[in-house]
Amino acid sequence: xxxxxxxxxxxxxxxxxxxxxxxxRFALPEGVxxxxxxxxGALPRTVASHLANVISTQWGEGLIRSWNxxxxxxxxxxxxxxxxxxxxxxxxxxVVADSTSVNLFKALAAALRLxxxxxxxxxxxxxxxxxxxxxxxxxxxxGCELRLVGAADIASSLxxxxxxxxxxxxxYRTGERHDMAALTSAAHAAGALAVWDLAHSAGAFPVDLTxxxxxxxxxxxxxxxxxxxxxxxxxxxxxxxxxxxxxxLTGWLGHAAPFAFADDxxxxxxxxxxxxxxxAILSMSALNAALDVxxxxxxxxxxxxxxxxxxxxxxxxxxxxxxxxxxxxxDGARRGNQASYRFADGYAVMQALIARGIIGDFRGxxxxxxxxxxxxxxxxxxWHAARHLADILSTGDWDRPEFxxxxxxx
Amino acid sequence: xxxxxxxxxxxxxxxxxxxxxxxxRFALPEGVxxxxxxxxGALPRTVASHLANVISTQWGEGLIRSWNxxxxxxxxxxxxxxxxxxxxxxxxxxVVADSTSVNLFKALAAALRLxxxxxxxxxxxxxxxxxxxxxxxxxxxxGCELRLVGAADIASSLxxxxxxxxxxxxxYRTGERHDMAALTSAAHAAGALAVWDLAHSAGAFPVDLTxxxxxxxxxxxxxxxxxxxxxxxxxxxxxxxxxxxxxxLTGWLGHAAPFAFADDxxxxxxxxxxxxxxxAILSMSALNAALDVxxxxxxxxxxxxxxxxxxxxxxxxxxxxxxxxxxxxxDGARRGNQASYRFADGYAVMQALIARGIIGDFRGxxxxxxxxxxxxxxxxxxWHAARHLADILSTGDWDRPEFxxxxxxx
Numbered sequence: 178x179x180x181x182x183x184x185x186x187x188x189x190x191x192x193x194x195x196x197x198x199x200x201x202r203f204a205l206p207e208g209v210x211x212x213x214x215x216x217x218g219a220l221p222r223t224v225a226s227h228l229a230n231v232i233s234t235q236w237g238e239g240l241i242r243s244w245n246x247x248x249x250x251x252x253x254x255x256x257x258x259x260x261x262x263x264x265x266x267x268x269x270x271x272v273v274a275d276s277t278s279v280n281l282f283k284a285l286a287a288a289l290r291l292x293x294x295x296x297x298x299x300x301x302x303x304x305x306x307x308x309x310x311x312x313x314x315x316x317x318x319x320g321c322e323l324r325l326v327g328a329a330d331i332a333s334s335l336x337x338x339x340x341x342x343x344x345x346x347x348x349y350r351t352g353e354r355h356d357m358a359a360l361t362s363a364a365h366a367a368g369a370l371a372v373w374d375l376a377h378s379a380g381a382f383p384v385d386l387t388x389x390x391x392x393x394x395x396x397x398x399x400x401x402x403x404x405x406x407x408x409x410x411x412x413x414x415x416x417x418x419x420x421x422x423x424x425x426l427t428g429w430l431g432h433a434a435p436f437a438f439a440d441d442x443x444x445x446x447x448x449x450x451x452x453x454x455x456x457a458i459l460s461m462s463a464l465n466a467a468l469d470v471x472x473x474x475x476x477x478x479x480x481x482x483x484x485x486x487x488x489x490x491x492x493x494x495x496x497x498x499x500x501x502x503x504x505x506x507x508d509g510a511r512r513g514n515q516a517s518y519r520f521a522d523g524y525a526v527m528q529a530l531i532a533r534g535i536i537g538d539f540r541g542x543x544x545x546x547x548x549x550x551x552x553x554x555x556x557x558x559x560w561h562a563a564r565h566l567a568d569i570l571s572t573g574d575w576d577r578p579e580f581x582x583x584x585x586x587x
Numbered sequence: 588x589x590x591x592x593x594x595x596x597x598x599x600x601x602x603x604x605x606x607x608x609x610x611x612r613f614a615l616p617e618g619v620x621x622x623x624x625x626x627x628g629a630l631p632r633t634v635a636s637h638l639a640n641v642i643s644t645q646w647g648e649g650l651i652r653s654w655n656x657x658x659x660x661x662x663x664x665x666x667x668x669x670x671x672x673x674x675x676x677x678x679x680x681x682v683v684a685d686s687t688s689v690n691l692f693k694a695l696a697a698a699l700r701l702x703x704x705x706x707x708x709x710x711x712x713x714x715x716x717x718x719x720x721x722x723x724x725x726x727x728x729x730g731c732e733l734r735l736v737g738a739a740d741i742a743s744s745l746x747x748x749x750x751x752x753x754x755x756x757x758x759y760r761t762g763e764r765h766d767m768a769a770l771t772s773a774a775h776a777a778g779a780l781a782v783w784d785l786a787h788s789a790g791a792f793p794v795d796l797t798x799x800x801x802x803x804x805x806x807x808x809x810x811x812x813x814x815x816x817x818x819x820x821x822x823x824x825x826x827x828x829x830x831x832x833x834x835x836l837t838g839w840l841g842h843a844a845p846f847a848f849a850d851d852x853x854x855x856x857x858x859x860x861x862x863x864x865x866x867a868i869l870s871m872s873a874l875n876a877a878l879d880v881x882x883x884x885x886x887x888x889x890x891x892x893x894x895x896x897x898x899x900x901x902x903x904x905x906x907x908x909x910x911x912x913x914x915x916x917x918d919g920a921r922r923g924n925q926a927s928y929r930f931a932d933g934y935a936v937m938q939a940l941i942a943r944g945i946i947g948d949f950r951g952x953x954x955x956x957x958x959x960x961x962x963x964x965x966x967x968x969x970w971h972a973a974r975h976l977a978d979i980l981s982t983g984d985w986d987r988p989e990f991x992x993x994x995x996x997x
Binding site: 460 | 623686
């Protein structure tokens with residue numbers, strides 16, 4: 178699809194969409210077109226009743242007994258296994274714990290310990306900030322150097338001093354997607370390990386960690402996995418690294434026998450060594466319920482729909498707002514499920530859109546992001562969003578003080 | 588109170604208890620006497636409706652906008668300030684984030700950076716395991732030594748090489764309470780810093796971090812604060828250390844300007860530098876609602892009630908089960924809100940009690956714990972619990988295979 182279409186045609190695409198009914202699994206507000214599922218996924222309908230039950234029955238009635246009777250203690254592994262199926266990982270290699278940042282800290286530290294003779298963490302300039310910040314914190318602790326290079330220079334920067342290459346598969350600003358298999362192979366060929374952040378990948382399109390050979394991966398529970406604001410994150414460790422896994426956040430639930438209450442730390446076997454403290458059962462239960470929406474869903478079909486939504490949106494804007502600069506690759510294999518446009522006054526334009534009930538977001542200094550979460554975004558939504566965006570630009574409706582006043586969180 | 592009383596007398600104490608109505612703020616199951624609030628606090632009634640609203644209104648309707656409109660971004664600081672009032676800390680010195688383990692990691696690392704010329708972390712043998720494990724992880728990263736000593740040797744072990752003394756104020760097994768002010772002073776006199784774990788203190792009795800001069804403190808949201816299973820933890824930094832605060836988990840929400848998305852990490856001013864990743868809004872909202880139960884509550888009165896419950900329980904058992912060895916100090920100023928008894932078959936005895944609806948817990952190899960959360964435990968509850976415990980011991984009712992089979996979580 179490369180040309181603009183009519184609303185009737187967009188609605189016909191929705192009518193023919195075999196995934197259309199998945200939208201019914203979400204509680205979406207009236208009058209809102211939500212194109213920010215890449216930042217905070219929408220609310221799955223199963224969450225409220227599930228969490229109400231966890232609160233009243235598991236916590237309120239079961240009290241401390243629920244660690245056993247509701248197997249809270251293994252919830253991180255159970256939810257991890259559900260996520261594993263979405264990212265091409267075998268059972269027992271993923272655990273849900275902490276935040277993406279904390280998990281990246283653990284993964285990078287564990288990786289560095291596997292390459293003690295090398296002193297460089299290689300990453301990309303313009304990676305998501307927390308990834309660079311955490312990498313710099315780890316580098317400082319380990320007496321290593323964090324080396325940030327441009328996207329085009331990653332492969333050629335895999336020099337013999339590089340211990341770990343760490344990248345986010347899909348860039349949060351541009352939506353550009355790395356070739357995870359090729360870069361992982363290049364890292365391995367150079368004797369380095371590869372640590373991937375799947376924040377904008379997991380639940381968005383098929384990921385195959387096993388096939389790509391990734392050594393470690395982390396990812397976010399609250400974007401395409403719809404686990405709720407600040408949902409716990411996940412961490413993956415390749416089977417070959419599970420034996421002897423060591424990371425420095427040596428909390429009691431990563432111990433081989435937490436309830437022996439021994440003075441000395443002995444890491445658990447397998448992925449449990451990535452656990453630290455007591456898991457946030459309420460937030461994790463919300464994520465667990467949210468994962469129900471993926472039952473019976475083919476991620477390849479999701480990606481095909483996201484690509485159609487991307488094509489529809491960008492084609493409308495080529496026709497109606499040619500002044501906008503698309504910074505996302507048009508090749509579906511080279512991007513995540515978002516379209517990013519550069520526009521100097523993008524912040525105000527986005528506020529004008531939000532005032533009309535069309536929600537995307539803005540990443541400074543000049544990027545407007547529109548995410549197409551294919552579980553619940555419709556072709557007609559995208560059509561309307563593009564038309565409103567074009568209208569706001571052509572009328573200058575964004576040029577108002579109330580749209581220019583920056584909020585705390587952008 | 589040093590002698591056993593009748594049930595009628597216990598009920599009379601409840602009738603006269605000025606704090607009795609606080610129990611109505613909790614949803615407690617029928618037929619259960621809950622003496623494990625020191626492990627997982629009971630469910631405050633406000634939590635279910637508050638969290639239902641957070642899910643449906645803030646997440647479902649507000650979606651990404653709630654970071655601003657419901658000020659999710661400052662929820663860690665707002666809840667932190669509410670906890671600050673319970674632990675004698677000024678506003679702006681406490682933030683809610685991560686788990687106790689992860690917060691201790693940050694606090695110990697920050698403290699070590701303030702004493703770079705010293706190489707020892709001093710702690711207590713038999714401290715809660717995660718504290719020792721985390722301290723050993725930090726020590727290993729910083730090339731330091733973790734030195735564990737017995738309780739009686741702490742003050743004399745504050746040698747000039749000690750950078751940090753880290754202790755849990757109330758021992759999880761014995762209930763013994765350190766003199767936080769005296770040990771902090773001793774640490775300071777030796778040129779060391781003091782990092783306190785308030786897991787069994789916060790919400791249990793008055794804590795005055797300012798008066799004791801503690802440098803850092805961490806604590807648990809799910810015990811006496813009743814924030815729900817795995818509730819987020821808190822971390823305190825003394826005002827004098829807030830300026831220039833550095834910790835190695837440099838995540839984006841600890842950045843001075845997270846939404847500038849800069850490549851380089853610049854720590855936030857003040858306590859926000861202890862933040863790491865995106866906060867778990869659902870779990871943190873539950874904790875926030877749970878703190879409502881402390882509105883208008885005098886912690887000194889809570890402690891007085893807990894002491895009366897302790898006295899009642901132990902006096903009953905002195906009379907009815909003299910074979911039990913109380914390992915908790917009888918002096919109220921020297922203990923937390925629990926009574927711990929050593930008994931070789933304590934695990935089976937505790938299971939027998941639980942089978943009768945009386946819930947305490949067990950800490951290997953031989954400690955039975957009974958917590959007296961004064962917000963909801965009644966004198967009559969404690970009377971019944973002591974009678975059942977004595978009955979189980981005198982009849983040998985605990986000596987059954989089903990009570991000896993160890994569960995995953997003890």
